[in-house]
Amino acid sequence: MTETIQNDLADLYERTIMERSRKPRHGTRLACFDVSARGDNPMCGDRVEVWVRRDGGRIAEVGFEARGCAISIAAADLMADAAVGLDAAQARSLGERVASLARTGAGEGEDLDPLRPLAGVHSFPSRVKCATLAWHALRAALEGKGEATSE
Amino acid sequence: MTETIQNDLADLYERTIMERSRKPRHGTRLACFDVSARGDNPMCGDRVEVWVRRDGGRIAEVGFEARGCAISIAAADLMADAAVGLDAAQARSLGERVASLARTGAGEGEDLDPLRPLAGVHSFPSRVKCATLAWHALRAALEGKGEATSE
Amino acid sequence: MNLIAPAQTLTSADLTRLRADFPILAEKVHGRPLVFLDSAASAQKPRAVIDAMVNTMEHAYANVHRGLHWMSERATEAYESTRDAVAALINAPDRHEIVFTRNVTESINLVAHSYGRSLLKPGQAVVISAMEHHSNIVPWQLLRDERGIELRVAPISDAGELDLAALESLLSDGKVGLVSITHMSNVLGTYVPAARVAALAHRYGAKVLFDGAQAIVHRAIDVQALDADFYAFSGHKLYGPTGIGVLWGRRALLDAMPPFLAGGDMISTVSYERTTWADIPHKFEAGTPAIVEAIGLKAAIAYVQAIGYEAIAAHEATLTDHALATLAEIKGLMVLGRAQDRGGVVSFTMDCAHAHDIATLLDRQGIAVRAGHHCAEPLMHQLGVDSTARASFALYTTPEEIDALAAGLRRVREFFT
Amino acid sequence: MNLIAPAQTLTSADLTRLRADFPILAEKVHGRPLVFLDSAASAQKPRAVIDAMVNTMEHAYANVHRGLHWMSERATEAYESTRDAVAALINAPDRHEIVFTRNVTESINLVAHSYGRSLLKPGQAVVISAMEHHSNIVPWQLLRDERGIELRVAPISDAGELDLAALESLLSDGKVGLVSITHMSNVLGTYVPAARVAALAHRYGAKVLFDGAQAIVHRAIDVQALDADFYAFSGHKLYGPTGIGVLWGRRALLDAMPPFLAGGDMISTVSYERTTWADIPHKFEAGTPAIVEAIGLKAAIAYVQAIGYEAIAAHEATLTDHALATLAEIKGLMVLGRAQDRGGVVSFTMDCAHAHDIATLLDRQGIAVRAGHHCAEPLMHQLGVDSTARASFALYTTPEEIDALAAGLRRVREFFT
């Protein structure tokens, strides 16, 4: 592989992504939860199911089960970390900023820092959906819809 | 119009064709008839209706009404002459030879002579059907089918 | 592509440059320069369209949507970007409302099947006009015969204009679910007052579909300004490739409609028991689409936009006026339709010559016109003719070509008298 | 086109010459020579196909069928002659039995609508197999849900072969009206024993449709020898243009079937009260067809025939054997399907890498493979996977490209372990 290609790929599959995809920290169904939803990417068959436990208006815990590529699993795992402590509006807004990070490779704000490993996706347009699917599912769960798709 | 073009056209619209199309000799519905049928060319909208009176097994008289181009009217009028005296099998076979004359410009046999004015059609592939429509209708009438199409 | 300066109409120098964009216009036919006056049947293609297709096939081709490799990503981007181009062309509020079909015929059939067989109910009615193309008649007849949905026909005046009062009375019982009507007649050239038709339809609770096959070739279309519910057209009449057409529909309608064709790309998940649909527009695009043709359509749209609808419309209006004036002087020739608001299509008959004979004689002079019923038999019937000859104009048509037509028609008349 | 000497397979010199016919194969991707192993999704186009399309648009284009002028006559001749070429290709007894569609998906939908909704009756059943593409599943689900026609699924063995005994028992109650089955699986590569399936179907009174999308690319098809009732395929997988597909059906069936899409060209006469249909094939071709694409398909057929199916099949068999042997040596890689009779498609999974990640990593090495469910979700489910990576071979594929794939896959595995 040539140098620039390796750089691209190294960005896409950077260390956090590889670790999280191999061994997700939140990759299980929650024993008790308040809401849940499923996200499908019909074009490639990726699927993620999320379970959310709330505490007051805020997200207390997120668990997920995913079938899909390294990116989609790592992205779901990072989401499960980042969502804790947010209310529905905040989660939605963070999800939109993650989508923008994935599309453009850049984004402002400290709260994005733990999610920056996903920035490498921006060089791989057809993989952007892998990075955002879990956020779609989270939003669907919080809005009381059972299903979401990322297209 | 250049020379060869004029020749083409002169063959297509030769004297008999022009005369017959302007003033067909058999262009009326028969007052008494045994069988009749309609022929449609769906691609261009030409239509011919034929009425046949029989005497024994043979065609005694043919009348037609046509809407269509000069070729289709003249061809129907020539058919109405040529069919008299033939039985169904002979009419069918002559119709096939007319179709071949129209397609190729050539054909053997004295009985074709009165129909040779149609030979000029062969340089105009999309007009061949105009020359054969009346024969399709005649055949449909003799076979007891009410309709025929020429495609 | 030869850009022209922003102008009200096309100068003869503009025309010469534009014509050079269309390779086929340099052809000879029967030894004579081609005079192509059959663009309403299908328009010729500028080099930009041909190049876009060739380029795709030579440099960036693969199947779309599911591919994670470079070729597929490029082809998908190019294919999907046509949706944006079409949305911009007709001012659709949402790119997802653009569905690709084969042609306007399939677009109308899609609505007749998916909307007509689910959202219309027996006892409701569909209104068409008396000047429809078969493509906007027969799908509704099938619906009528299969589902008991009434088919009503809004009459036209002797001038060939839609009778709005009669349309209103057809709507007045409130049973009409859909008005499906041509935006411009392919026989008479008449433009229908689309915004007024839409307002009328909506007042009585009906949706409205415009068959824009002819209309979009000559004038800018704004589906929001028209307040349309569906708008349909074919690529091949808009200087684009064959094999690609468009259906635009309001999202709320498309969302509510069941899928039509089923297969790859239009599903969300499939199991033998239960299958769920993809979101629009994919729900309506089953199987491998006309990828290269969509990309060609985008080039056609860009070509038309670079010239500008204003210049095109002005040019074609000039041509049509010139044609009407010139043909009026030919003895025995009768033009059908005299609508106030009309596009670049002129149908006529001649007293001594049948339309097919006219077409053949013109052809031998290099002049291509169409002759026949123009897929509008019921209209022919109302006009009391079997067929007409039709000359139709495009952005590349010149006044000299119309003069050639007139001279040709004079020869035809001599020949037949 | 570079003709090759009649031979059992293609030599490496033949291959070099053939590859020069495909402009896109000279492209680089991410700075690496393109290794295109995604032909089963859509094949690349030889220059002969591109040229045929360009030539039409530059020299002899107009709308078909109704035109009495030179351009229309030439376009009509060229379009209609594709029907003869297709009839010859699949040994159809009658050129009128060749119906042009957009793709195999539309062909199957046409049968599901027109045959399925008139000649099949509630209580009857349709049999498909467990290895169908969504295009041959979902149209039958819609028919089931709308018309109460049962959908039965013939199982496949662990090797990925059709279970003929099980098929027979699905047929044995005599309720099955149609067996609609892939002739070659796009995931497992399996060829179905089509003649035996047809014989079985006929024994129990069912008709049989073959989805030949993949099969016709690799082997000569003879619909009479197979004793098929319907055969369907897409142009774009057979080195032809997008936007054109084929449905062949026996005349007696097509004659008995009502039209599907309605509009111009498919009618005989139209009045508001009563419309009559044109004869086949026109009855099924509504609106302006994909004229330029049909003409391109004819060039593709001529191209394939000039090389010869014998040489193509032998070449692809060699490639497939080579691929199976080479991939078997890669640790952690598992090939799905091991049918005796198979075509040039190899699906696989890897233990440490998801198919999408495999595809992305190969792409950056210039290697195009497909990854996903391949529009065959129920089959994925049976195989116990979400998705696979798939390499597929065409007449232009070289053994060296398969070696490049193997090397690439080794790098992928390193990367992920």
Ligand SMILES: Cc1ncc(COP(=O)(O)O)c(C=O)c1O
């Ligand atoms: C076996 C099979 N059937 C159907 C299809 C659908 O083909 P198309 O998308 O050209 O309609 C494909 C191609 O993906 C296929 O491989």
Ligand SMILES: Cc1ncc(COP(=O)(O)O)c(C=O)c1O
């Ligand atoms: C007004 C109108 N509607 C529909 C059509 C059918 O178009 P297509 O054949 O591209 O589907 C045409 C073109 O002939 C037309 O002029």
